[in-house]
Amino acid sequence: MLEKQEFYWGAAIVRVLEDSRCASLSKAEYGYLINSTHFIVLKYSTKSRTPWRFSFGEDEIKRFVDASDRYKSVVIGLICGGDGVCAIYWEQAMALLGAEPGWVSVRRNFRKRYAVAGQKDELNGKISIRDWPGLLFEP
Numbered sequence: 001m002l003e004k005q006e007f008y009w010g011a012a013i014v015r016v017l018e019d020s021r022c023a024s025l026s027k028a029e030y031g032y033l034i035n036s037t038h039f040i041v042l043k044y045s046t047k048s049r050t051p052w053r054f055s056f057g058e059d060e061i062k063r064f065v066d067a068s069d070r071y072k073s074v075v076i077g078l079i080c081g082g083d084g085v086c087a088i089y090w091e092q093a094m095a096l097l098g099a100e101p102g103w104v105s106v107r108r109n110f111r112k113r114y115a116v117a118g119q120k121d122e123l124n125g126k127i128s129i130r131d132w133p134g135l136l137f138e139p
Helices: 004-018 058-070 090-097
Strands: 025-028 033-035 039-044 050-054 072-078 084-089 101-108 114-118
Touching: 004 025, 004 033, 004 039, 004 072, 033 090, 039 050, 039 058, 050 072, 058 090, 072 090, 072 101, 084 090, 084 101, 084 114, 090 101, 090 114
Parallel strands: 039 072
Antiparallel strands: 025 033, 033 039, 050 101, 072 084, 101 114
16 A cells, blocks of 8 residues: 655655656665755655645754765755645754754645745745746756
């Protein structure tokens, strides 16, 4: 039997694989490595409607910090039910969390961009639903 995580993660990964800039994708500890330089972690919410909330624990934060020391970029793909993937850089998530365990919330009105906030801050500007997976391949 397929797990819900497999459906959500699979949908996000297919978009990465179909992007012409993706030369390789491999499983890494706690995430995936794209083109040997970009580390991604996927988190999902099964909630069907906005807002979607994602938790970040202390161990998870340590893994992100370690990954940011090793790879060119660390991107978090926040899978918002069947709506889409909101992609943010780890540095953005760290600012939203205040560098401590907590939550990040994603909202999106119909045909609008994602608004992202955390317990300590919110992102300036909004994120396009079309940024996934392009954000992975930016410098």
